[in-house]
Amino acid sequence: MPTLFSKIISREIPAQIVYEDEHLLAFKDINPQAPVHVLFIPREEIASADALEDRHAELVGRLVLAAGRYAREAGIAEDGYRLVMNTNEHGGQTVFHLHLHLIGGRPMSWPPG
Ligand code: 5GP
Numbered sequence: 556m557p558t559l560f561s562k563i564i565s566r567e568i569p570a571q572i573v574y575e576d577e578h579l580l581a582f583k584d585i586n587p588q589a590p591v592h593v594l595f596i597p598r599e600e601i602a603s604a605d606a607l608e609d610r611h612a613e614l615v616g617r618l619v620l621a622a623g624r625y626a627r628e629a630g631i632a633e634d635g636y637r638l639v640m641n642t643n644e645h646g647g648q649t650v651f652h653l654h655l656h657l658i659g660g661r662p663m664s665w666p667p668g
Contacts, residue, residue, distance in 0.1 A: 556602065
């Protein structure tokens with residue numbers, strides 16, 4: 556099912572895109588929770604982490620690697636950051652196009668609420 560993230564991929568909705576390649580796209584979250592808050596999404600429409608299949612293993616790796624690369628370039632990697640994939644209702648997912656949150660630039664607490 557197409558979501559608004561598909562429209563960001565097709566440029567129907569504007570976003571601050573910070574990285575893209577043939578597999579994935581990264582753009583700034585519209586409602587940032589920290590000084591750095593970027594969403595890494597596959598071009599393929601995958602609803603959530605719960606819908607991932609074995610064939611997506613490399614793609615998931617690419618999302619994580621791209622996020623780590625961005626964190627290093629943004630200068631937040633040494634201090635640390637958080638990678639989050641909210642999944643389905645209890646996970647707090649609101650957009651059903653798989654996305655990896657990169658959140659950093661400030662200290663964070665654990666556990667989540
Ligand atoms: P979720 O709650 O599904 O894990 O995260 C969805 C994220 O997408 C939220 O952090 C929300 O702020 C972000 N978001 C929702 N709509 C838009 C939009 O139109 N543009 C951008 N850049 N981010 C959005």
